Amino acid sequence: MNAEMPTTQLLHVPHGTQRTEATNRFRERRAMNVHARRVLITGGSRGIGRAVAHAFAQRGARVAVGYRRDEEAAATTLAQLPGEGHAMLQADVSDPHQAAGLVGGAVRALGGLDVLVGNAGVGGRHRVDEDDYGGWQEAWRRILAVNLVGAANVAYHAGRQMIEQGGGRMVFVSSRGAFRGEPDQPAYGASKAGLNAMAQSLAQQLGPHGIFVGVVAPGFVDTDLARERLLGGEGEQIRAQSPLGRVATPEEVAHAVVFLASDGAEFTTGTILDVNGASYLRS
Numbered sequence: 001m002n003a004e005m006p007t008t009q010l011l012h013v014p015h016g017t018q019r020t021e022a023t024n025r026f027r028e029r030r031a032m033n034v035h036a037r038r039v040l041i042t043g044g045s046r047g048i049g050r051a052v053a054h055a056f057a058q059r060g061a062r063v064a065v066g067y068r069r070d071e072e073a074a075a076t077t078l079a080q081l082p083g084e085g086h087a088m089l090q091a092d093v094s095d096p097h098q099a100a101g102l103v104g105g106a107v108r109a110l111g112g113l114d115v116l117v118g119n120a121g122v123g124g125r126h127r128v129d130e131d132d133y134g135g136w137q138e139a140w141r142r143i144l145a146v147n148l149v150g151a152a153n154v155a156y157h158a159g160r161q162m163i164e165q166g167g168g169r170m171v172f173v174s175s176r177g178a179f180r181g182e183p184d185q186p187a188y189g190a191s192k193a194g195l196n197a198m199a200q201s202l203a204q205q206l207g208p209h210g211i212f213v214g215v216v217a218p219g220f221v222d223t224d225l226a227r228e229r230l231l232g233g234e235g236e237q238i239r240a241q242s243p244l245g246r247v248a249t250p251e252e253v254a255h256a257v258v259f260l261a262s263d264g265a266e267f268t269t270g271t272i273l274d275v276n277g278a279s280y281l282r283s
Helices: 017-030 047-058 071-080 096-110 133-165 186-209 224-231 235-240 250-261
Strands: 038-042 062-067 087-090 115-118 168-173 211-218 272-275
Touching: 038 047, 038 096, 038 133, 047 062, 047 071, 047 115, 047 250, 062 071, 062 096, 071 087, 087 096, 096 133, 115 133, 115 250, 133 168, 133 186, 133 211, 168 186, 168 250, 186 211, 186 272, 211 250, 224 235, 250 272
Parallel strands: 038 062, 038 115, 062 087, 115 168, 168 211, 211 272
Antiparallel strands: none
């Protein structure tokens, strides 16, 4: 009597499914990967900077929160970050010596520096038809010193560190005002346009060193600094600038920053990524 052959059940897998699943798993591992990165964020105590700090820390990065004056806000940001090994550092980036100390302090606290996020910025109303010449000059000096020269100060020292380490990322937070103009604070618009040009020049200069540089250019963002305007009489008009009928959240800006600093975004170096809800379009 012949023994019965065992029955083997075959599971039918649609063509390409296994490859697709493997690809998806690979993409999930790589998507927005900044794990174990050492990140310095200027202007990191609140608003966009705080959201950026959270976004990196949630993905396993270690963060140095740079701040100029608001120690309490910086301490709050630091206390809220998941994970360990974070730090907070005080500096005025417009001061060349303090900017150098900020980067050096971050390197010591984190054990190196993989990502610089240049978010420190100031603004303020100044108009030819309202201000005297002294006030006009002071506005231009103060705003460019922080937004442009301060960013260049920190970029220099971060760049030197990254060259020594063999590579890194820089992401600068600009503004749509660099493109559309800022009639009530022209120095702000000019500083952000200069920041864009600086970042793109650094992308070309530092690319051979494995350092990739990008820019995020938001429109209005729902932060503490903007909330008074958003809740006031012009709030409806501001929200209507976007077909989405709202302004950006800090977390949406942070998402773009992390993307530019993540694995797989290297060939976006030199890009300026608009995060303005189609409130201002350029081509």
